[in-house]
Amino acid sequence: MTENNNGVLVVVEVVGSQPIDLGLEMLALARRLTDSMGGTVTAVAFGTGLETTGGILTAYGADQVLINDNAIFANFHAEAWLPDLSKIIAEVAPAIVLIGHSESGTDLAPRLAFRLDVDVATGCESIDIINGRAHMTRGCFGGLAREVVTFTKTPALATIRSKTQEALSPMMERAGEVKQVSSILDVNSIRTRVVGREREKADGGVKMESAKIVIGGGLGLGGPEGFKTLNEIAELVDGAVGASRAACDLDWCPRSYQIGLSGRTVAPELYLAVGISGASHHMAGCGNSKTIVSVNSDPNAEIFKSSRFGIVGKSQEIMPALVEEIRKLKA
Ligand SMILES: Cc1cc2nc3c(=O)[nH]c(=O)nc-3n(C[C@H](O)[C@H](O)[C@H](O)COP(=O)(O)OP(=O)(O)OC[C@H]3O[C@@H](n4cnc5c(N)ncnc54)[C@H](O)[C@@H]3O)c2cc1C
Incomplete structure (x- = not known):
């Protein structure tokens, strides 16, 4: 079995062109992890009108930002994200994939794990590298205890709880590569349709x-x-x-x-x-x-x-x- 070892890939949710705080917090975690195990921090953003997003993500710690700017991604839809995200992960070959423990993230992560035939730990609070492998810490038994989980396959997928990490201070002069990726999505393959959205x-x-x-x-x-x-x-x-x-x-x-x-x-x-x-x-x-x-x-x-x-x-x-x-x- 070949192992992925190219650092950490962070899936960042974007509202308008602005990454949500949790995305920036995960970038800080990704930086700490790559400091310990090597490899690059790749941020991936899906959405529309993302002209300034790449620069923001670089300033907050990404070495490489992959932007999938497409009207179809204007609103989150797990089924629509999966083909493109799977392809990006196959190309980047990260050891760890971080996804926000948000409503969208907890919908996306298990589907992605199934598609990639790897494992996912949801609701994680921290990750440490021990003997070159990601060890995820999260609450268990209704929050009464903590457990540490690790996987044999890569990439290790984890959803990260908000406010468990502190975002880095942005450095606008930080160097990073921002690339546009084109979508491979066949819209006819999407089996579910969102018929309405209501903001609480x-x-x-x-x-x-x-x-x-x-x-x-x-x-x-x-x-x-x-x-x-x-x-x-x-x-x-x-x-x-x-x-x-x-x-x-x-x-x-x-x-x-x-x-x-x-x-x-x-x-x-x-x-x-x-x-x-x-x-x-x-x-x-x-x-x-x-x-x-x-x-x-x-x-x-x-x-x-x-x-x-x-x-x-x-x-x-x-x-x-x-x-x-x-x-x-x-x-
Ligand atoms: C798997 C699982 C997941 C759960 N997830 C969550 C979760 O995400 N979030 C969550 O909150 N709970 C969760 N729960 C439920 C949790 O265990 C508690 O039942 C719940 O938090 C209790 O809510 P409460 O404190 O409002 O009510 P209670 O426990 O009934 O407490 C009410 C409090 O109000 C006080 N009080 C009464 N009258 C007054 C008054 N007039 N003025 C001031 N104080 C007064 C009482 O002294 C008491 O301390 C989960 C449970 C399970 C099993």
Whole structure:
């Protein structure tokens, strides 16, 4: 069996012409990996209107950028991406392929692994090279433990959780090669058609992953009206609102708010957890926040163990008072 050994290939999602933060974070990881095992960092971007994307990806650490600028890739469609991506991977022969642990990435990665007949580790937090082979670390048993996995085949595919890596500072003068690749996609081979797209209201505000302040609400809010107060605070402080799975399950807020093992990962400067018990499944998505402050009526709530500051009290009394205080301060 021949082994791929040409460094790391990073699949970067692009919105407009701008790579998403997770793509830039993965480039930093790719640089660290190639420093240790050699080879080049290749970034791949699919989309349309990507004239400036190559320069950005080079500045953030790519040695080589392959741009597939085609109207068919304007919106993500796993089936449409697979033939081109498989071909690029066969040509570049990377030892490791990094894909974002996003909704698109978790759709794409297993399909790609199947097509390439290799293995994939999803939801990874870090990768180390041990004896020349990628070892992926990720949470298991509902976030209660960590496991390290490695594969015998190459390329090793991994989806990387957001905010587990820090993007490099951009160096606009960094040298890199930007190449346009042409698509081999036969549009008739696509068996599924996207008939409509609806943007969730939650995405209209500050994006949760890039917000400096995230306010998470749980069952202790007592109902959907509790989220109105959280949204008010988020607007005042330019933050974003998230939630526990339990609150999403009850439709108190959109599903896209869910933070945790099976939801989104955030690492803001401040995570304000309101009426959230602090289950490991939830903490898996916010445990890396710089400061956690929690509001809970139970002085023995688990969340207080991970919190820098804790307020024991009812969210229905504390949160409106907080809105008032912030308003006064802003005035
Ligand atoms: C495989 C798996 C994956 C999961 N993935 C996720 C995930 O991604 N994200 C996630 O969040 N969960 C996830 N869960 C569920 C998780 O285990 C918990 O059940 C969930 O996080 C609990 O949500 P909660 O804290 O809102 O509710 P609870 O655990 O019921 O906690 C409510 C808290 O509110 C407090 N409270 C009650 N009244 C008030 C009040 N008036 N004022 C203030 N505080 C009050 C209570 O003291 C309590 O601490 C997952 C579970 C499994 C099995």
